[in-house]
């Protein structure tokens with residue numbers, strides 16, 4: 001037990017010595033609102049800006065970042081936390097320069113990891129060969145423990161919404177859960193599949209008003225992504241639209257989002273960056289069961 005504590009402390013110290021990466025969760029409450037597409041395209045656009053960017057596929061039920069990009073994942077984070085391989089062994093390199101870490105084989109449950117696995121996770125991230133500027137975390141749908149654990153560990157939570165009543169109510173439900181569990185959590189709203197920029201603003205205003213009124217918080221407007229057939233073509237080609245059709249409306253939108261995210265100040269506190277994220281992921285006092293609310 002004592003050795004494990006030493007391992008964890010040493011891992012955390014190594015992480016602390018690195019640049020403080022921005023850790024951004026991509027979430028949304030409702031299924032199919034464009035979380036994964038936003039994660040891979042924002043990631044590719046950030047990599048295009050020269051930022052060292054990693055995408056953690058934390059959709060534990062239906063991990064599909066690798067499929068979306070035509071990559072084949074043999075190993076995942078579960079092998080890493082079990083000490084079967086190092087993090088660099090599971091990293092997939094996308095053509096854009098974005099690096100992908102597949103999290104799950106379907107049975108992975110962060111809430112039930114033991115102490116040795118916690119230490120393994122911290123150690124794995126501290127061993128990364130290249131320091132990160134940005135760690136994006138693609139979460140699944142819903143407000144179950146598997147989603148909330150990852151989202152509340154991030155510094156910023158990007159919430160995807162589209163113009164459907166269920167999308168707005170699910171996004172609000174997720175923000176409510178996260179704001180209660182982590183007061184001060186920073187929310188960034190993306191309006192996806194919009195027909196006009198004004199429609200994006202309207203969607204944001206609707207969500208912002210209910211958050212302000214009932215939760216006393218004001219999420220920021222990150223931006224919009226238009227409904228774009230080029231994006232669907234890119235999916236069929238297992239490519240990012242940012243690379244396949246860089247001049248298309250959605251690619252330009254993702255480039256704007258990347259520029260905006262690039263302007264966010266990185267965490268300055270000693271416990272910032274990936275260290276902060278991993279610490280939050282594994283450091284909870286009383287792990288709860290997946291799905292428990």
Ligand SMILES: Nc1ncnc2c1ncn2[C@@H]1O[C@H](COP(=O)(O)OP(=O)(O)OP(=O)(O)O)[C@@H](O)[C@H]1O
Nearest residue numbers: 031032033034035036037141193225226227228231
């Ligand atoms: N801006 C857009 N323009 C056109 N189609 C889009 C756009 N955004 C999303 N889609 C469509 O929505 C589908 C779902 O997108 P995506 O897989 O990113 O959603 P998700 O929120 O990650 O879903 P899940 O909850 O299942 O993880 C895409 O396959 C695509 O067909």
Ligand SMILES: [Mg+2]
Nearest residue numbers: 035036059139
């Ligand atoms: Mg998804």
